[in-house]
Amino acid sequence: MEQSIRYTPFFMLCGVLIVSLIVGLLSRRHDRGGYGVQVRSIGHASIGAAIASNWMSAASFLGIAGVFFLNGYFAFAYILGWTGGYVLLLVLMGSQIRRFGKYTAPDFVEARYDSSVARVFSAVIAIVISLIYCVAQYKGIGMVFAWMFGIDYTQALVFGVLITFAYLMVAGGLKAARNPQMHYLVIIIAFVVPLMLIAKKLGYNWLVPQFSYGRALRELPEQVSNAYLFPWTFGSPYEWIALCFTLMVGTAGLPHVLSRFYTVPNNRDARWGVVWGLFFIGLLYWSAPAFGAFAHTWLTNSGTVLTPAEAQALADIIVIKTAEWVGLNEIFISILAIGGVLAAISTITGLLVTGAGAIAYDIYYRLINPKATESHLLIVAKGATLVLALLVLVIAVNPPGLIAQITAVAFALAGNTLFPVFLLGIWWDRANKHGAIAGMTVGTIITFAPILLGNMIPMLRTILPPTSSALIGAPVVILTMIIVSRLTPPPPEHLRRFLVEKVHSP
Amino acid sequence: MSQTNEQDSPSRKDLRINFFRPRPGFMRKEVTIIWITLTAWAVMTFGMPIHLALTHSDPTRTLAEAPYIFGIPAYFWFSGQFLILWFIFLCFIFNVLIDWLSSSYRRRR
Incomplete structure (x- = not known):
């Protein structure tokens, strides 16, 4: 790797962060009345943009293109999993959970299953989901900073974490408001405009690179082209379907996605917001594979050959x-580069807040100190944020996989635990606390068994790939919940x- | 629940909620809409890879024989681009149907 600092991206990043702080400070004055609660007149498209900006993380911005660069068609399992999951969420749970009226996963679990044990369990799961998700974001930040400063990954990671933290502290201290619509706009422009220019440089249709990357793929040498176009070169049909399904149920079970349904004044607006949200997310996912395809075009044109290890190392910043x-x-x-860092930072903020809130309110307040005052809990939450961030840093030093793969593990955990608990909680009156606790236990074991025991029992990883x-x-888990609930009182x-x-009821 | 739609709502003693045996009235219609949407979602998403797995096992033959659209194999375009459109369309239709259902129930009350 070249050992030189790239000043332009660094100064531009600093500039963007400062501008977003100023914009946040200016817009703070206008909504002092109801912090976080949006006005009634808000349009569906703008709700959709908020959903999309909440969703788009380093996994979408950097990760998907990387997977496509390495695995071609197999990457569509990620793309479809992360969009089709919204259909599942909207159709099966959106309106019902909203009518239920509980805003976080632990709140819902306690209210529905009438059990503080189940509540604490689901809070721990929500925290672990946030942790895993954050590791992937930090990997993205580390990779981008390593590229920006020409330093090695670990140093870049620490430096990147310091910068993001300084930014979060300042933004939090000044109570700067976030503008999700603007955030979405910045991210999507930062993604699509450079892609159009890349297509133009390589001589493909630059107006819709989303279509022209297909031609780019077919013009690669036949062997390469066939490998990327053929569905089962890099994964079996079972692996593809399992991954796609996992990401879908995971999307429907992710706490921070679900809570988006409540920041909107009414149910109908929330539902229509999803249609727009999906379109806005789609804009990014239609484009992402093009980066992977054009990367191969350049490699072929310039006669560069990457070893598999080199390709693997570059995949997450292939964009x-x-x-x-x-x-x-x-x-x-x-x-x-800035778009990737911004996507990661905003996701980290959301997740750390969720995680720290769960620690302070669901675990500390419930289990350790029920007499704690509000200001005391706020301090606990701040401390928890720091502890979580350090924990994530330690794991992210040796990232266990690609950004998209790490994120997928968080989806697997959500799909194996919270999704069944929500689904049966809404659609089956007989589901009870014993069923929920048993289900979450089995789900946690199923998620982590292939990761922890995979080396001893290789079969486990074939049947239950950690991401899928x-x-x-x-x-x-659903079956476990049904059996245990049936055997215990309603x-x-x-x-x-x-x-x-x-x-x-209507 | 108001008195007017008494014949529509099951007895107040019956508290059973089951996706596979929806309560008469609003919930039954809602579940019908959900089934339609979910079927359209599942068939298109998972039917396609299952079809591909059954029919396409040899790369060179597959790519020579598969139908093409926009210059790429049709299945490739279908998974990479069409399905996202399909998801948006499904959410749209679902919303239209649910809007219609809830407004018809609101009028009845």
């Missing part, structure tokens, strides 16, 4: 590398009445 390889103006390369365990896991009558009269 930036492609722009650099084809010789884009440094400003546009920097825009890509929910195809088998979710049905097994939930109290007032809960079942509530389900009938509130959750399943």
